[in-house]
Amino acid sequence: MAKSTLEFDKDEGEGGGDLKQVIGRYLPYWPWFLLGVVICLGLGYLYMRYAPVTYESVAKIEIIDESERVDISQNALSLLGQGTSANMENEVQVLRSYRILKQVVESLNLDISYFQVGNIKTTEIWNPPFGVTKLVTEDSLTVSRSFHVSIQGMNAKITDEADRTYSVSLMEPDSLETELPFDITLRPDEEPEEYTSILFRVELTPVKQAVLNLAKKLRVSHVSKNSEILALSIKGESVDRSEAILNELINKFNEDGIRDRQRISKLTLDFIDQRFLSLSQELDSIEVGKEDFKRTNDLSYIESDVDFSLQRRAVAEDEVTQLETQVSLAELLKKAVTAQSSYELLPVDVGLENTGLNSMVSDYNRTVIQREELLSSVGESHPTLIALSAQLQNARVNILKTLNIYQTQLKLSLRQLTREKNRANTVFSRLPEKEKMLRSIERQQDIKENLFILLLQKREEAALSYAVTAPSIKVVDYALTDTEPLSPKKRIVYPMSLMVGLFVPFIVLYLHFTLNGKIQIRGDLARLSPDVPILAEIPTFKKSRKVINSEDRSVLAESFRIATTNLDTLLPEKAEGTGHCILVTSSVKGEGKTTTALNMAQAYASMHHKVLLVGADLRNRELMKYFKPDSFAYGLSEYLSESRVQWKDIIMGGFDNLDYLKVCFGGKMPPNPTQLLSGKGFAQFIERALAEFDIVLIDSPPSLSVADPLLIGKHADATVYLVRSGISDKNMVRHSRELSQKKQLPNMAYVLNDVGSLNSRRYHY
Incomplete structure (x- = not known):
């Protein structure tokens, strides 16, 4: 097997910032993005359905300059200075003054608000089917009061804040009997049967507070810098109410000037x-x-x-x-x-x-x-x-x-x-x-x-x-309201919902990738150790399918075949009749080195290579869990420590009808595993194994736990280093890279194990 000059994952490591690689990192989590988009679009739909709909009404007036008025009474108007030019800023202050706005509030009864109450959404209305006349004086009402009204035939059921219920007639005022602060009567031409299933809310607000609320909502601005035209605007849920306020404000301002x-x-x-x-x-x-x-x-x-x-x-x-x-x-x-x-x-x-x-x-x-x-x-x-x-x-x-x-x-x-x-x-x-x-x-x-x-x-x-x-003003436009609401807007809500639905999963995944310090994808491994090639990515699999067989054509089986094929390019050339020793290790326990070693042995054996799988982890007999423990009396530890144990006693075969696969288990845990692996007996064991087998796969302990892998690495031609997605820490990868750079583990190559994204792939001939 000749060593290839191909470094099959080095380019990928150098191009870690490539857009395709970034997309590939997040693409396996497409269900998260889909779920985020569906949820956010659903929330956007609910917001569009139940959020208060706000419209903006705008009116325009021109302040008439008395100095330019051509009138037969010009001299009379100039007698006391009426012919001076209008000060636009003063006119704006007059429009927003408490005195003018109070006249508007009292004229339109803006201190009384009406709402239609729904199961989720409550909407402000302007013309309810009934009229309310406030009976309390301006000084006696100091805080806002709210009442729920439901129409029941010719009567109205009224509930106050203390849940006290009153039944009053809609035909004749009877507030003296109920002690309510208002009278309620049905409007002419209204049929009470049409409103029996509707709940209304009536709010009484102090006049002063109503004026101050109106002043906050009202906007008065210049159309242009040198123009004498002012734009009056107000936002609200009820279009009729907003337009009535602006038109009445124009009338009151004009009357005040007159x-x-x-x-x-x-x-x-x-x-x-x-x-x-x-x-x-x-x-x-x-x-x-x-x-x-x-x-x-x-x-x-x-x-x-x-x-x-x-x-x-x-x-x-x-x-x-x-x-x-x-x-x-x-x-x-x-x-x-x-x-x-x-x-x-x-x-x-x-x-x-x-x-x-x-x-x-x-x-x-x-x-x-x-x-x-x-x-x-x-x-x-x-x-x-x-x-x-x-x-x-x-x-x-x-x-x-x-x-x-x-x-x-x-x-x-x-x-x-x-x-x-x-x-x-x-x-x-x-x-x-x-x-x-x-x-x-x-x-x-x-x-x-x-x-x-x-x-x-x-x-x-x-x-x-x-x-x-x-008149002191000229009405350019009475109050007009755009048919499209100011908020919420579909063209903003739905795109924003879509963006948030994509952005939130992205941020969660980004923080997950950034903060957890674990290897997640191939690109993470390539960036941390660009000079060490990656043999293959092993997909996540069920426990029942840990071991492949010769007839297996699944993604899992093909992944191990790809790993063995790529590994062949790293193996050095040897004399005829001499096999290759491959060390399989990892940083810590639980990264899948034993399963990987077994499956790679199966993959080599299925290609008619004579393979010996050696369980060199003398402290943990993990390899025996895949076989029947009672069938084997001796293992590697007995062979190295007891002279009576022969070669034939530790080499076992007949697994899954693979004549080319033999196994040497670790045996019982000795008191001195490191001495056994560093002695001449183990070197002679490797020498004989290489003479009889084409491939010798050694399942060793983790490199961070003990020094055994470094001792075994002296006899190995290549090292397969297991990294498990979501488990292996990035610092462990840096440690493995140091071992490779110091040549303590020869011809190192990574196998990325438990990559969940490969579950979505399909392999076909």
Whole structure:
């Protein structure tokens, strides 16, 4: 038998990271993966069936910028600063404010929730067949309460948290008799017989808690960075409920904006009406004075002989009149500012021809409105409110300073114009002093009349703005809900279930392979000892089929034939008539070396090789368990220790009709097995066995237990080292590799025993 240069498993060891090898490692456990996939897909199906189905409803609104509104009431709206651009962040806060959301909760009765109770799944519903009217006040209900309701004919059976049961009529409220915190009545057009087998649950929640819950669910976001369109979204199980909440929120927000504009217009009307009363009295007083002056001084009309001079004087007087009107308006605004006891709105654009002052008053009014909105949601000690109050105080001081400066400028201009008027009046030096006095009275009358007409115009504009309630928002889309639920989603649940079903068994097996420290597959063995070839993999077999026969064509039999065939390539060439000695050992007991040695002997004998199987494990007579112990009187130990025992006494044959197979048992356990195996007698035994047999298979003790295998290895041509899948430790493999590298066990090759994956293979000719 020539030694082959083929190293039949070295490449496999070097390619341990190959994908095919990795797949081959996990493929034997395909039932685990199949079971994991089936279980996870089943759980995914149950989750899809019984998990709460959540939908997302979305509505879009556009905040209307009042500064861009083209309307005949534009001037009236700008009187108190209504024409400023909308602050989008402020609008978002108003939409999410407790005040607005509380109106939505109270309008839709969101503090009362309805559920349909199933055996496993409980679903929130929006329109149950009955209506519930809460009888308790907002302050008296401090915690949520739950009641189960079942319809029984025209009555309802109600069970509270303490399992107390009440029977109430669905036709007439009778809460006073039952002491329930609500009345329940059947909705019109509903047939109670359709709901007799359905169990409902009614939950009463404190209004404050219901508002806070709604605030958590509501999302308000900008559609884009520079857009004035806001997207309102909410998630829930009931599509109708979510859409109703968003639509009602839009209505309440719009109504709130309309009320704000109407309030400002109303304040403007009240202010102008008060000024009308005082101006009317002043004009009446001037008219009476003028009439008395003319009657007393017997005056009627101005003489017409100084027309040219009169025109010059009229121009000067007109300019003086305008300045005095501005002085009066400034004084009027100054009184309105100083008369305020708290932060109130100021009249805007009352006729002052000072753009900066009008802008300061508009900014002041806008801050007042912002402070009032914030005051409705937070306390007076809130930092933002304190900052706004300080801002208003500074603005009021700046307005007064500006008014004082403006009045000073007006007075200077008035003095200049007065001097010019006086120069023009020199031409009238011939006119009687009484005519001058009459002109002074008429000038005062013109000032008051001009102011009266201006305020009358502003009042009409403010009244028009109050009557025309244009919306503060434009509804882009009312609430819409996607037909596909937000969760659970089939396209996510089932793929994830499949992945988890594959991943969990993989992780379990990976941890098993990584942490247990045992040899599992051929690749583990090849990676730890790449320079030692692997003869074959022996599949797991039943105890009743430990030993093969010559007619056996099973996977087990073929595995041993493969092992012997591969072993032949490792055996060195010898002289004609000299056999080969093969040592069979392992690291520890229980790895299958005796069974392997016996089956390899059977495989060699079936190929007509003269085979001697030697039980050299003198401490453990494992080989005799496969035969009849009483049929053999002597063994190897007696042969080596007693001279009277002859060769023929220890060589037995006639097993399974195999004439080519002989067996030498170990015999009785001697007191000194190591001395017997290291002596000349054992060397002579091996020499004679090699002379008479083609193959001498020696079943030796484990290499980690005793030194016997190393002593026997001196006579062996090759070593078959047994490694058992799931039993042999990786450190044992490293130990065997050291023995091979040190040449203590010659021509070592592995046999991987008890490989369960081979059970699935089939061998056919």
